[in-house]
Amino acid sequence: EVQLVESGGGFVKPGGSLRLSCAVSGFSFRNAWMGWVRQAPGKGLDWVGRIKSKADGGTIDYTAPVKGRVVISGDDSRNTLDLQMNSLKTEDTGVYYCIASRTPGAYDVWGQGTMVTVSS
Amino acid sequence: DIVMTQAPLSSPVTLGQPASISCRSSQSLGHSDADTYLSWLQQRPGQPPRLLIYMVSKRLSGVPDRFSGSGAGTEFTLKISRVEAEDVGVYYCMQITQLPHTLGQGTKLEIK
Numbered sequence: 001e002v003q004l005v006e007s008g009g010g011f012v013k014p015g016g017s018l019r020l021s022c023a024v025s026g027f028s029f030r031n032a033w034m035g036w037v038r039q040a041p042g043k044g045l046d047w048v049g050r051i052k053s054k055a056d057g058g059t060i061d062y063t064a065p066v067k068g069r070v071v072i073s074g075d076d077s078r079n080t081l082d083l084q085m086n087s088l089k090t091e092d093t094g095v096y097y098c099i100a101s102r103t104p105g106a107y108d109v110w111g112q113g114t115m116v117t118v119s120s
Numbered sequence: 121d122i123v124m125t126q127a128p129l130s131s132p133v134t135l136g137q138p139a140s141i142s143c144r145s146s147q148s149l150g151h152s153d154a155d156t157y158l159s160w161l162q163q164r165p166g167q168p169p170r171l172l173i174y175m176v177s178k179r180l181s182g183v184p185d186r187f188s189g190s191g192a193g194t195e196f197t198l199k200i201s202r203v204e205a206e207d208v209g210v211y212y213c214m215q216i217t218q219l220p221h222t223l224g225q226g227t228k229l230e231i232k
Contacts, residue, residue, distance in 0.1 A: 106174030
């Protein structure tokens with residue numbers, strides 16, 4: 001079964017760090033472009049960033065509000081995508097979805113999401 | 121950044137009737153490779169988003185054929201030919217032609 005399962009969410013104080021993971025199953029992680037989208041409580045969806053497959057250069061890009069504070073990385077041996085988040089702000093609060101593009105031009109697989117709460 | 125603007129933001133529809141959602145981009149979504157990377161997502165209440173349509177009009181496997189996408193350049197439309205109860209939720213357009221990828225504000229589809 002094609003599946004993305006996120007973990008690592010939780011409660012953290014402003015300025016703190018958190019590492020989210022996304023376990024991939026049912027398809028080849030090394031051939032997919034992977035990324036993260038987040039959703040603040042009661043709000044819409046915001047793209048966070050993505051990493052291309054190694055075959056396509058492995059380029060990583062981020063949205064401006066998180067650039068310099070988050071790092072996306074992939075581990076082919078564990079079939080896992082990680083999102084290291086540092087210097088967290090209250091506005092980073094939300095559900096973080098792991099996404100995958102197996103089909104060129106579309107993020108066709110979405111995880112269930114993991115909740116991150118940044119609050120003092 | 122490309123701004124994606126959806127209309128309407130809320131759409132009350134009668135069961136069995138058609139529904140249409142518009143998405144306008146601030147720049148053309150035509151890529152240098154000649155494809156247009158505009159997708160439509162559905163988020164049912166309490167659920168994660170799921171992809172319905174990609175590259176303007178390609179329906180993902182398993183998506184009912186009552187969903188269709190059309191458009192070009194900066195104007196795109198998602199149509200549901202006959203709304204069913206399971207279609208209730210929020211619909212988003214998303215462009216991945218240009219970085220950063222961006223999404224519309226969402227259109228809430230509800231039953232009258």
